[in-house]
Amino acid sequence: MRFKSVVAACGLLLAGIPAASAQGDYLEWAGANGLMGPLAEPDADLDTDGITNLMAYAFDLAPANDPDAWEKLPSLAFLGDPPEPVMTFVLPREIPRDVSYVVELVREDGKRVEIARKNGRGPWKGTGEIFRRKLDDGCTEITVETPLDMPIPEGDRPLRLRVEFLP
Template structure:
């Protein structure tokens, strides 16, 4: 298997742009520069192609920042598993996790309050009260699954879990 097929299987090569891991260890702004993003278009909250995926989300999940037709398929998903069904947040982290990004899973209560249940700061370990499981994939990526803590009641809201990405310059 070539390195290009390994990268593509992890969702890293799109639209001829380099992924975060190919930009080196420099961090977000080196990634933005390597992908031709300048000025206001290089800001973490910018969305040049207006697809709803900010530069920071593209960087955190090693996607191309513009014109990536498969990007939505590679972002986190909320699934219901078990009997009775329980909400689970599932996502895949790239082989090279950015040092300047935090991944935060929040539970939304029936009253709309957000409670942090899992956090990963850069390349550090996961912390939080949520049930966190990780599985290393053949392509070097890591699939992460986060469930609501066993002692907490499952909210009756439509989307009780969400993943937030924070920039930590």
């Protein structure tokens, strides 16, 4: 299954489920997609493909069996000589106000260093090199490279994308 290789490469991580008052837009999305009760929980995965409701919401995917998921979710590549990690993903036309997209570098000691963050519809911030490319469908392809002054750890998963609710 392709998603397992994406998870292995990117180390997707779901973080913190907020109080209901902080989930306004998410709850609207869940209702519009017919999700109720436990199936509406941000960490629920209706079709057991590894894409939680929160990830589907953050990337404007259907909560089950979305054929476009693999083109929008993060992928990791190693480019250059020596090879350096590069993460690429596609943000929806309408970026949710109530989520943050956080790219982290995973050091050899296992500690994570945040290199890029986008809170809701605000600008990208961080020390990583962030490139944006507008796509024909109105979505935006994001590419994040590690900062030049940071050592790149050995291993096949040096970058992670974490999606979390904004406080």
